Amino acid sequence: MTILLFGITKDIVGSSTLSMPSSSEFGAKNTKTVKELRIYLGKMYPELNKLSSLAIAVNNSYADDDTIIDNFDEIALIPPVSGG
Structure with missing residues (x-):
């Protein structure tokens, strides 16, 4: 799975992209949720x-x-946006 990164x-x-390991890295089940991805990324970074x-x-x-x-979805991390 590739994740696009911004800001x-x-x-x-x-890096502007991040390659993720197979779903087994998230736990025993084959599917994963956005929450599981968020937790995993928080541990890694x-x-x-x-x-x-x-x-x-x-x-x-x-x-x-x-x-x-x-693994076939396009994922993007969107940070807080400041305006002015």
């Missing part, structure tokens, strides 16, 4: 946990934590 998430990870908000998009749509994801 501060790109700076934290050090603790600085992500310090962001005031972090949206996750699946296939170009904002996703809830209970959204099921698989």
Whole structure:
């Protein structure tokens, strides 16, 4: 699974994309949720946990934590946006 990174998430990870391991890394089941992905990324990159908000998009749509994801989905981490 490839995850697209933007803004501060790109700076934290050090790349504009992140390749994820197979679903077995998330736990025993083959399907995973956005919440499981969020927890996994927080463990791998603790600085992500310090962001005031972090949206996750699946296939170009904002996703809830209970959204099921698989290796064929397009995932993007969307950091907080500041305006002025």
